[in-house]
Amino acid sequence: xxxxxxxxxxxxxxxxxxxxxxxxxxxxxxxxxxxxxxxxxxxxxxxxxxxxxxxxxxxxxxxxxxxxxxxxxxxxxxxxxxxxxxxxxxxxxxxxxxxxxxxxxxxxxxxxxxxxxxxxxxxxxxxxxxxxxxxxxxxxxxxxxxxxxxxxxxxxxxxxxxxxxxxxxxxxxxxxxxxxxxxxxxxxxxxxxxxxxxxxxxxxxxxxxxxxxxxxxxxxxxxxxxxxxxxxxxxxxxxxxxxxxxxxxxxxxxxxxxxxxxxxxxxxxxxxxxxxxxxxxxxxxxxxxxxxxxxxxxxxxxxxxxxxxxxxxxxxxxxxxxxxx
Numbered sequence: 001x002x003x004x005x006x007x008x009x010x011x012x013x014x015x016x017x018x019x020x021x022x023x024x025x026x027x028x029x030x031x032x033x034x035x036x037x038x039x040x041x042x043x044x045x046x047x048x049x050x051x052x053x054x055x056x057x058x059x060x061x062x063x064x065x066x067x068x069x070x071x072x073x074x075x076x077x078x079x080x081x082x083x084x085x086x087x088x089x090x091x092x093x094x095x096x097x098x099x100x101x102x103x104x105x106x107x108x109x110x111x112x113x114x115x116x117x118x119x120x121x122x123x124x125x126x127x128x129x130x131x132x133x134x135x136x137x138x139x140x141x142x143x144x145x146x147x148x149x150x151x152x153x154x155x156x157x158x159x160x161x162x163x164x165x166x167x168x169x170x171x172x173x174x175x176x177x178x179x180x181x182x183x184x185x186x187x188x189x190x191x192x193x194x195x196x197x198x199x200x201x202x203x204x205x206x207x208x209x210x211x212x213x214x215x216x217x218x219x220x221x222x223x224x225x226x227x228x229x230x231x232x233x234x235x236x237x238x239x240x241x242x243x244x245x246x247x248x249x250x251x252x253x254x255x256x257x258x259x260x261x262x263x264x265x266x267x268x269x270x271x272x273x274x275x276x277x278x279x280x281x282x283x284x285x286x287x288x289x290x291x292x293x294x295x296x297x298x299x300x301x302x303x304x305x306x307x308x309x310x311x312x313x314x315x316x317x318x319x320x321x322x323x324x325x
Contacts, residue, residue, distance in 0.1 A: 001252040004197040008248070011201025015302045016149035018201060020054070022194050023100050023150075027055035027109060036167055043107055043128060043278040056101040058110040058129075061094070061249055078120035081157060083112035083127065088164045089129065090114075092157040095139070102153030103141045106131045110155075110176050118172065128166040135160030146301030188226070192268035193255065196248050199271035199306060203241040206282040206299050210234060217289050224289060237281050240274045247271075272307050279303040 003025070010018035024047075031044045047053045055315045056268030060067070064078050092112055098110070108129045115123035129136065139154030168174070211234060214225040247267045255259050279299040286293045 001249065001256055004193055004200075004248055004252040007194055007197035008201035008204065009193055011198045012205045015198055015202050015299075015306060016147040016150065017093050018198050019147065019150045019195075020101065022198070023057075024055045026051075026194065027057055030109060034126075038165070039128060039168070047107070050106075051161050053107070054101045054105040055106040056099055056108040057319075058096040058099045058108050060096060060098045065098075073119050075117055075119055075123065079111060079113050079124060081110070081112040082116065083125060083162075085164070090125075090162045090164060090167070092127070092129075092135070092160040092162060094157055096155040096157075098141075098142065098152045099155050100150065100152055102155050103138050108155070109168065115172050118241075123172055124174040125171050126168040127162050128168060129160070129162055133160050133162060137224045144305055146298065146303070146305035192264040193248070193251050195306070196244070196251065196264075196267045196271040199275040199303075200241070200244050200248050202275055202299060202303060202306070203237070203244060203278040206278045206296075207234075207237050207241050209293075209296060209299075210237060210282040210285050213285060213289075213291075217291065219289055224285070230285065233281050233285060237278045244271055244274045275303045276307060 003022075003293055007018050007022055010021055012033075017028045019163050028044065031040060031047070035043070045057065057080070058081075061080055064080060081092060081096065083090045085091075090112075094112070096102075096110070108131070110127045110129045111124050112127060113120075113123055114125040117123070135158050137156050137158070141151055144152070155227070183242045211225075214230050214234060215223055218222045219227075223225040244267075247263070247270055250259075251263050253259075254263060278306075279296075279302075283293075283296045283300050286296045
């Protein structure tokens with residue numbers, strides 16, 4: 001619940017800053033959960049001592065993204081970044097795209113195919129890859145219409161040399177659903193809940209902005225707030241936001257009490273609808289009164305980018321039937 005509250009409060013100020021912060025928060029937890037003691041000394045301690053030490057995670061590729069969560073059994077499906085062992089080093093070739101903090105991060109978790117003849121879950125290994133790794137370079141940083149503080153870029157590996165000591169867990173053991181890998185996808189603390197709490201903060205900000213505008217802007221000689229249609233719109237915004245708050249806190253409580261539930265994926269899906277509607281109502285209130293507000297426009301743009309990122313929730317919803325197994 002602490003994490004959900006922190007993400008929501010940060011998102012009130014800026015959704016992208018909240019996401020950048022939680023991105024580092026969750027991958028530091030992965031170091032603590034899945035790395036060896038020697039790896040923790042090399043990477044967790046510098047992270048704790050340096051407030052510019054940003055973290056990232058490299059899964060997505062030009063031809064492989066959310067399908068990695070529910071991959072087909074064909075070994076040709078999924079990740080194409082290849083890693084081959086040569087002595088005490090691994091040689092990585094390929095590329096990642098849309099990687100968070102790619103242009104500013106200092107350490108990345110990278111999933112690469114180490115057995116091209118096995119399905120994704122049985123043929124993938126996770127590596128700790130520092131920014132200054134020989135053979136790694138950063139490509140294009142994507143010029144997004146929203147969430148601009150949360151930078152996403154390309155990572156290009158050209159015979160990049162990574163020591164075997166940087167392998168996380170077992171070779172060919174980067175199963176994205178296992179506890180040993182930090183329980184880092186679908187329904188986890190830093191996935192569905194992280195983004196749903198972020199959406200809650202954005203909706204809180206949109207509600208506050210819309211209410212302040214309606215109370216101070218006059219039209220026809222009286223405040224907008226006195227118009228019934230405006231009241232109904234404000235009511236709708238607050239109704240959705242409070243429903244989302246209750247759902248987010250329920251999911252956070254379930255995580256704290258280790259309750260097995262499909263609610264995380266459901267909450268993620270619900271938050272996608274709520275953030276879109278709440279920010280659009282806020283923008284419509286301003287536009288209907290003939291006012292152009294850059295912040296109201298920014299909230300809508302951030303919500304659009306947020307919803308694209310949250311698109312994986314559709315895949316998670318398909319997976320909820322498996323939660324009881």
